[in-house]
Amino acid sequence: MNQAIQFAYLFSAVLLIVGMQNLASPKTAPRGNLIAATGMAVAIIATLLMNQVVSYTVILAGVVVGSAIGAMLATRIQMTAMPQMVALLNGFGGGASALVASAELLNYMRAGEEPVGIVPLAIAMGVLIGGLTFTGSLVAFGKLQELVRGAAVVYPGQQIVNGLLGLITLVACGMVVMSPLDIAPYYVMLGLSLLMGVLLVIPIGGADMPVVISLLNSYSGIAAAATGFVLGNAGLVISGSLVGASGIILTKIMCDAMNRSLTNVLFGAFGAVEAGGGPAGAVETRTAKGYTPEDAAVIFSNSRSCIVIPGYGMAVAQAQHAVAELAETLEAKGISVKFAIHPVAGRMPGHMNVLLAEADVPYEGLVEMDEINPEFPETDVALVIGANDVVNPDARTDKGSPIYGMPILDCDRAQHVFVIKRSMNPGFAGVQNPLFFNDNTMMIFGDAKGVVLKLVESVKDLA
Amino acid sequence: MLDNPAAALTIFVLAIFVGFEVISKVPPLLHTPLMSGSNAISGITIVGAILASGTEERTLSTVLGFVAIVFATINVVGGFLVTDRMLGMFKKKPSA
Numbered sequence: 001m002n003q004a005i006q007f008a009y010l011f012s013a014v015l016l017i018v019g020m021q022n023l024a025s026p027k028t029a030p031r032g033n034l035i036a037a038t039g040m041a042v043a044i045i046a047t048l049l050m051n052q053v054v055s056y057t058v059i060l061a062g063v064v065v066g067s068a069i070g071a072m073l074a075t076r077i078q079m080t081a082m083p084q085m086v087a088l089l090n091g092f093g094g095g096a097s098a099l100v101a102s103a104e105l106l107n108y109m110r111a112g113e114e115p116v117g118i119v120p121l122a123i124a125m126g127v128l129i130g131g132l133t134f135t136g137s138l139v140a141f142g143k144l145q146e147l148v149r150g151a152a153v154v155y156p157g158q159q160i161v162n163g164l165l166g167l168i169t170l171v172a173c174g175m176v177v178m179s180p181l182d183i184a185p186y187y188v189m190l191g192l193s194l195l196m197g198v199l200l201v202i203p204i205g206g207a208d209m210p211v212v213i214s215l216l217n218s219y220s221g222i223a224a225a226a227t228g229f230v231l232g233n234a235g236l237v238i239s240g241s242l243v244g245a246s247g248i249i250l251t252k253i254m255c256d257a258m259n260r261s262l263t264n265v266l267f268g269a270f271g272a273v274e275a276g277g278g279p280a281g282a283v284e285t286r287t288a289k290g291y292t293p294e295d296a297a298v299i300f301s302n303s304r305s306c307i308v309i310p311g312y313g314m315a316v317a318q319a320q321h322a323v324a325e326l327a328e329t330l331e332a333k334g335i336s337v338k339f340a341i342h343p344v345a346g347r348m349p350g351h352m353n354v355l356l357a358e359a360d361v362p363y364e365g366l367v368e369m370d371e372i373n374p375e376f377p378e379t380d381v382a383l384v385i386g387a388n389d390v391v392n393p394d395a396r397t398d399k400g401s402p403i404y405g406m407p408i409l410d411c412d413r414a415q416h417v418f419v420i421k422r423s424m425n426p427g428f429a430g431v432q433n434p435l436f437f438n439d440n441t442m443m444i445f446g447d448a449k450g451v452v453l454k455l456v457e458s459v460k461d462l463a
Numbered sequence: 464m465l466d467n468p469a470a471a472l473t474i475f476v477l478a479i480f481v482g483f484e485v486i487s488k489v490p491p492l493l494h495t496p497l498m499s500g501s502n503a504i505s506g507i508t509i510v511g512a513i514l515a516s517g518t519e520e521r522t523l524s525t526v527l528g529f530v531a532i533v534f535a536t537i538n539v540v541g542g543f544l545v546t547d548r549m550l551g552m553f554k555k556k557p558s559a
Contacts, residue, residue, distance in 0.1 A: 013478075016504055016507075017485060019500075020482075020485045020486065020500070021485050023489045023493055023496065023497055023500065024488045024490070025490075026492065026493060026550070026554075029493055029496060029553065030547065030551065030554075032500075033496070033500055033543060033546045033547050033550055034547075036500060036503070037503070037543040040503070040504065040506070043507060047510045047514065048513060048517075052514060052517065053513060053514065054518065054519050055516075055517055055518065055519055056517065058516045058517070058525055058528065058529050058532070059513055059516055059517055059532060061529065062512070062530075062531075062532025063536050065533050066532060066535065066537045066540065067536055067540045069533070069536075069537045070537040070538070070539070070541030070542075070544065071540055071544060074540070074541045074542075074548065075544065075548070077545060079549070082495055082499070082545075082549075085541075086495075086498050086499050086502060089499065089537070089538050089542050090502060090505075092506075092537045092541075093502060093505040093508065093534070093538040095534045096506070096508045096534035096535035096538065097508045099512070099515075099527045099528070099530055099531035099534065100508055100511035100527075100528070100531050102527055103515035103516075103524040103527040103528050103531065104511075104515065104524075106522070106523055106524045106527070107515075107524050110522065110524075117468045118471065118472075213498070214498070217502060217505075220505040221504075221505045224507055224508040225475060227508050228471075229468075229471055229475075231514060232471065233510060233511070234471070235507065236507055236508065236511060237474050238474060239504050239505070239507035240507065240508075241475050241482060242478055242479075242481065242482040242486075242501070242504060243482075243501045244479065244482065245479045245480075245481075245482025245486060246482055246486040246497065246501040247501070248483075249483060249486045249487055250494060250497070250498065253491075253494075341491070341492075343491060348498065349494035349498060350491060350492065350494030350495035350496070350497070350498075351495060353492045353493070353495065354495045354496070354549055354552070357553045358552050363553055
């Protein structure tokens, strides 16, 4: 029987990998998700059939409760809130792994049997990484849901405190590995890992969340892989490492898109609360020109091509449907419309794509940064909706700027640039954006959704 | 079942390479569904949770196992469902 279960795990791992492979194209992706879900079902059924599983009541109760909560979350969540949702799911995954590793350790203690080989280390890693992922994800969730302040929270000596606590955590980990049957080091390690999760995420600001979520995603996978080592279960090891790898790749893509190292994102406290006031001496004397949606409509009507640059502001204003309507209206007038998607636009990888897909914008019109940048000089109108740092020309030219070197969308090179923004407040990075003061830039102040809807109306009226 | 640590580590390392290969082919367009989908997969830890709570005796481990099952199931069910919902939006419009 157990031999058959081993084969079932292999089959499950193959299905999970094939499922992920199918995510390579939007056409095959829904099937891929289904294949992966089947793989998961195979692994669960195989486990239920194992000899050591004799009581099903607790399992059934847990599955019923978990399914109800999971299904409710998945069906009710708004697409704009997807970053929070993923953060929350990461947390549950990490928490589950920490609990499994803890349960195994307790079993060893109760039996008075010393775990051997790699098992003690795997238990320590499962508790440590899982616990850290759990609380870290909850803090990220709180920030994204705006339950707690989104900006970076810093205090004097923060790095030193974190460093010391990290060191103590590692020592506790070492003691758990050395003498796994002692309960005290376990408690210390558990408590500190939960604390570290909180402390490591609070100094990270809102716009750096894409990196944090990707990294926590990776951790939740690694924690699952660690429990695989604890249980000697190959299926867990394979699936966990797949997720770990996925998170690492996304983390790297996000860091590259900001031209910052992972260390800088995690410990740089970018956009910190206390940093306020902006760069010394750089008092802005120029004034940005404010225009109305009606003014913009005239220029739109006389143009032939338009590139829309959506940012987090579009998500906050829930403006994706209005934006899709604008694109449709313009296209009906023979104006070509494309969307330029910066990798870190929004609060998680791919955030803008999902929102626009929800509003029925065909995905062929969503173009990646490197592909669209050469098109700006030949474009009549660039429309920036709630994006700021990703269109800041200082990133190209001003060596002194905190965002120097970050790859940006070159929308300033278009004939006309419209920027829809609530106010002149600087973006997340706390730096002023010279784009707003360019001769070819026209600001339209207001809520993204309201402005875009008025723009749609005005363009239609001109017909 | 994986008594040999070297064998387990081998699987771990090779699986990470497979992961790098497979994931790097996913376009940025689908990065959000990729995250939620891989999230669901990290709920595989439910296997461990089942093993921890399916024993005959009722101990603290069973309690931990129960909570672990709830957490992991939220992860699995929520992750796959929300991914499916999102991917449905990327379907081509019939009119387009």
